[in-house]
Amino acid sequence: MRAGETAVTVTVRLSVQFEPVEGRYRWAGRAAPDATLSAQLRSGTRDVTVRIGEREAAARLGEPDPWGGVRLSGVGRAPWSAVAGA
Template sequence: MSYHGPASIGGAPVRAHLSGRWEPVDGRFHWGGRIEPDPAVAQLLRSGRRDVELRIAERTRPARLAEVDPWGGVRITGVGDPPWPPQAGTAEHLED
């Protein structure tokens, strides 16, 4: 399952590259990936804010910002239902 496309964090538009997997150890779905370089998202992380809400289409899920990568993108993780719509889970990407 993966998603590549538009999203928002705190109402600010971003582009997300996400995938997920069922984790048998804890019995939950874990998802995560990368937010393309965005100065506002990087600033959230640098200011100490890690807990955010990621929105894709009509689905909003709690997420956690992890780190800024060498290219300026931000790693993001979450547990539970993925933020992308179910039909997007089988497609390689959902375009704007």
């Protein structure tokens, strides 16, 4: 995950859903607790780039949960391929 010049490797759990009325995908999930990511969030950072393998997508950070994880969400192409080789 990258926020400006700061990059952090963090475990994420994400899911995607197609919204037929909008005609686009929405994806969301949580990032595992990470001190650097939490510091970025406290400093006001909300817009990040999530990269999984060679794919990346813009995302928006949400509020932290009670365990220190951070919610994130994105619209459009997800940063992972649901089909191997796609």
